Amino acid sequence: LDPLLRVENLRTYFFTEEATLRAVDDVSLEIYPGRTLGLVGESGCGKSVTALSIMRLVAPPGQIVGGKITYHDEDGVRVLTQLSEPEMRKVRGGKIAMIFQEPMTSLNPVFTVGSQILEAIRLHHREEGNRGGRISAERAKQLMIDSLKQVGIPDAEKRWRDYPHQFSGGMRQRVMIAMALACRPKLLIADEPTTALDVTIQAQILELLREIQQKQRMAILIITHDLGVVAELAHEVAVMYASKIVERAPVETLFTQPLHPYTVGLLRSRPRLGEDKGKKLATIKGNVPNPKDFPPGCKFHPRCDYCQEICRQQEPELRVLAPGHWVRCHFAGELSFDDVPTNRNNG
Ligand code: SF4
Numbered sequence: 215l216d217p218l219l220r221v222e223n224l225r226t227y228f229f230t231e232e233a234t235l236r237a238v239d240d241v242s243l244e245i246y247p248g249r250t251l252g253l254v255g256e257s258g259c260g261k262s263v264t265a266l267s268i269m270r271l272v273a274p275p276g277q278i279v280g281g282k283i284t285y286h287d288e289d290g291v292r293v294l295t296q297l298s299e300p301e302m303r304k305v306r307g308g309k310i311a312m313i314f315q316e317p318m319t320s321l322n323p324v325f326t327v328g329s330q331i332l333e334a335i336r337l338h339h340r341e342e343g344n345r346g347g348r349i350s351a352e353r354a355k356q357l358m359i360d361s362l363k364q365v366g367i368p369d370a371e372k373r374w375r376d377y378p379h380q381f382s383g384g385m386r387q388r389v390m391i392a393m394a395l396a397c398r399p400k401l402l403i404a405d406e407p408t409t410a411l412d413v414t415i416q417a418q419i420l421e422l423l424r425e426i427q428q429k430q431r432m433a434i435l436i437i438t439h440d441l442g443v444v445a446e447l448a449h450e451v452a453v454m455y456a457s458k459i460v461e462r463a464p465v466e467t468l469f470t471q472p473l474h475p476y477t478v479g480l481l482r483s484r485p486r487l488g489e490d491k492g493k494k495l496a497t498i499k500g501n502v503p504n505p506k507d508f509p510p511g512c513k514f515h516p517r518c519d520y521c522q523e524i525c526r527q528q529e530p531e532l533r534v535l536a537p538g539h540w541v542r543c544h545f546a547g548e549l550s551f552d553d554v555p556t557n558r559n560n561g
């Protein structure tokens with residue numbers, strides 16, 4: 215099975231007067247049809263810039279300086295890193311859609327949600343060109359209402375006339391998903407889509423994404439700092455730290471046999487249900503390094519309990535330890551971790 219999207223050795227740098235910031239440094243990943251890849255890490259690690267690079271939406275002074283992004287579906291192969299902006303717009307209009315933590319970044323406050331979804335539908339049909347041709351106003355309106363129904367907006371027949379601020383945070387997130395799905399994307403990139411929502415609404419949105427994925431065999435790239443979200447939705451996981459992927463594994467493997475000390479730290483610091491409220495959570499000591507001055511050697515070494523001399527001097531390669539399990543650590547497979555919570559479903 216070919217991946218729908220393949221990212222190879224992606225490098226996205228930001229060029230400021232003082233320094234070159236390596237926001238994404240040699241990132242490779244694959245996303246398959248009908249599957250979800252979770253990209254996880256603390257804020258500032260390069261997750262969002264990876265997503266924006268795939269969409270070719272990195273704004274100056276940021277720039278993709280290396281690597282290749284390939285999109286492959288039944289219409290053929292497109293090398294996204296080589297497309298012109300008009301060609302890329304077609305990909306964004308009909309192949310890959312993106313949703314964000316804050317729906318108001320995609321929704322325009324001065325138009326009704328219905329008119330915004332209609333616009334997305336018309337755009338999609340225009341991009342389809344001779345295949346779909348023009349779409350009748352009546353048909354477009356029906357598709358718009360259907361899309362609101364599909365994401366569970368009650369009274370969609372009436373509520374499409376409302377403005378974004380007339381919806382609750384959770385409902386607004388659903389409207390944004392409806393708009394993203396209006397172009398029938400094969401890949402949905404969701405950047406912290408539930409971070410601003412309370413846990414109940416968060417669970418509903420994740421369930422909705424899972425349902426839509428099953429119905430449409432859509433691929434999802436979910437970007438999150440929350441391993442709970444990964445446990446709910448992802449099939450494969452890539453853990454990012456300081457602009458690089460430090461561990462990649464199938465979700466079950468990542469939760470039961472993590473091999474990178476950073477992944478273990480994330481698992482230990484994860485809040486879990488049923489745990490003593492007063493109990494202080496373990497945290498990873500120290501801070502996320504600033505791309506302005508990454509430490510030499512393994513970028514995690516100042517925070518790592520297993521650091522040896524070699525770690526301060528030499529950056530480890532991403533190595534395959536088992537089929538589908540990649541780790542960037544000099545001592546991967548040689549370390550033993552105590553006290554790692556392995557039940558992925560209790561958080
Ligand atoms: Fe820790 Fe060394 Fe592995 Fe880096 S390479 S994670 S410092 S043990």
Ligand code: MG
Pocket residue numbers: 257258261262
């Ligand atoms: Mg982010």
